[in-house]
Each structure stands twice: as C-alpha cells, then as structure tokens.
Amino acid sequence: MVVASGNVFAKEMAIRKRIASIYNKRVDDFESLRDFNDYLEEVEDMIVNLVEGIDVPAIESRIAQYQRENAEQIMIAQARKAEEYAAALAASKGQLPQTAVDLSSGSSQAGPTGVAQGQYAPAIAAQPRPMGMGQQPLPLGHGSDMLGLEYEDEETMKIRAEKAAKAGGFSLEMSKKRALEEAFASIWI
Known part of the structure; x- marks a missing residue:
C-alpha cells in the first residue's frame, strides 16, 4: 500500500513540474489579484484531473493549445526564472550578478563573461565554501x-x-x- 501511494506522489510531482514549466505566469502578469487567483485555480484543477485521470485527452489538448499560443511568454518567464536563479546563486557566493536583462524590451548587453546578457551560458559546477574539519556554516543573525x-x-x-x-x-x-x-x-x- 505504501508503494502505491509513493507512485501516486511521484506521478503528481512529475505532473506538477511539467505544468508549472508551462503555466508559469506571476501576479505581475495580471491586472488584478482576482484574475491571478482564477488562473491558479484553473491550473490546479487541471493538475488534479490529470493526477486522477479525469478527461486527460481534453486537458492535454488545452495544454498543447496554451503552449502554442503563449510560447514566447513561456520562454520569457523561463529565462526570467533562470536569471533570478543565477543572481541568487551569485549573491549567495558574495558576487555581483554577471548579467542583467530587461525582459520587457528584450535588450541585452555583453557582460564581463563575454556572453550576451539574457543568453544561456553553461553553468559551472558550484564549489562548496571551504570549511574547517566538521564545521557547519553559522546562521546569520543578531x-x-x-x-x-x-x-x-x-x-x-x-x-x-x-x-x-x-x-x-x-x-x-x-x-x-x-x-x-x-x-x-x-x-x-
């Protein structure tokens, strides 16, 4: 019985990840909070129906149509998320972000790395901070x-x-x- 529930959980997580990569709008993309909440409710209904196996072909066709109609917006949101992740990673290492992109205008400039800002650059494997033997990082606090x-x-x-x-x-x-x-x-x- 535990194995079955684990499979359901894995299935649900895979579906959520897939849908979140497609339906990736934020509050800023909507004119009102009500519109954003309606959008979230629609996405959650689709996820639940896919997990439960309810009307799967119709939902899959809606997803495919949404992808076709909003391909540019989806790619911009994914790029914005990647930029935010890169900036957060750089900030956690105590560095200034290497690139900055104005997503609304689509303009980009070459940064110190030689890669045009907003362009994909292969990630370098994160190196852990050097620590003493058996030491844990101390939390920042007062x-x-x-x-x-x-x-x-x-x-x-x-x-x-x-x-x-x-x-x-x-x-x-x-x-x-x-x-x-x-x-x-x-x-x-």
Whole structure:
C-alpha cells in the first residue's frame, strides 16, 4: 500500500513540474489579484484531473493549445526564472550578478563573461565554501557568538517563552488561572 501511494506522489510531482514549466505566469502578469487567483485555480484543477485521470485527452489538448499560443511568454518567464536563479546563486557566493536583462524590451548587453546578457551560458559546477574539519556554516543573525549559540537578554527570552507557549496552545492567563485553581483546590476548610 505504501508503494502505491509513493507512485501516486511521484506521478503528481512529475505532473506538477511539467505544468508549472508551462503555466508559469506571476501576479505581475495580471491586472488584478482576482484574475491571478482564477488562473491558479484553473491550473490546479487541471493538475488534479490529470493526477486522477479525469478527461486527460481534453486537458492535454488545452495544454498543447496554451503552449502554442503563449510560447514566447513561456520562454520569457523561463529565462526570467533562470536569471533570478543565477543572481541568487551569485549573491549567495558574495558576487555581483554577471548579467542583467530587461525582459520587457528584450535588450541585452555583453557582460564581463563575454556572453550576451539574457543568453544561456553553461553553468559551472558550484564549489562548496571551504570549511574547517566538521564545521557547519553559522546562521546569520543578531546575537550569536562564535560557537553559533545565541545569547539573549532576559526580556527576549521571556517573549520567546510566551510565543512558544502560545504555539503549543497555552496562554499566560490560562496557566495563571490553573495555578490559582490548583492552589485553592488543595485548601480544606
């Protein structure tokens, strides 16, 4: 039974990946949030129907028609996603992005790499940052020492404890009430 559910999950993920590469519009591509939400709902309905095997030929023909009609928009969105990924990768390595493309005008300029901006350049295998033996990268944050341990003042610790209690379904008022009830319940007259 577990194997069957794993196959369904793998099938659904493959369908979602395929559909997301075709139906890749963003909020900015729509005039209103309502239009974008309708678009997302239509895409999700198609995904569910494909996973369940409902009216597959009709959905496949709709997808093919959408691809033909919106081929340029699909390629622009994929290029934009690749550019954003490259910029994020460069930023994570502490470098400035090598290319920038104005997708609305389609203009591109050659960057320092010699490749015209917006053009595909083969990716170089990412090299991990050099680390000491057994070391883990330290998270960036306010208040961590060299060992990665956080230090906080008393008020910050109190706020964190209150948030944790609320996340667990408890409130400060509830715990005070319970303490008082238990204290008075133990008094015998």
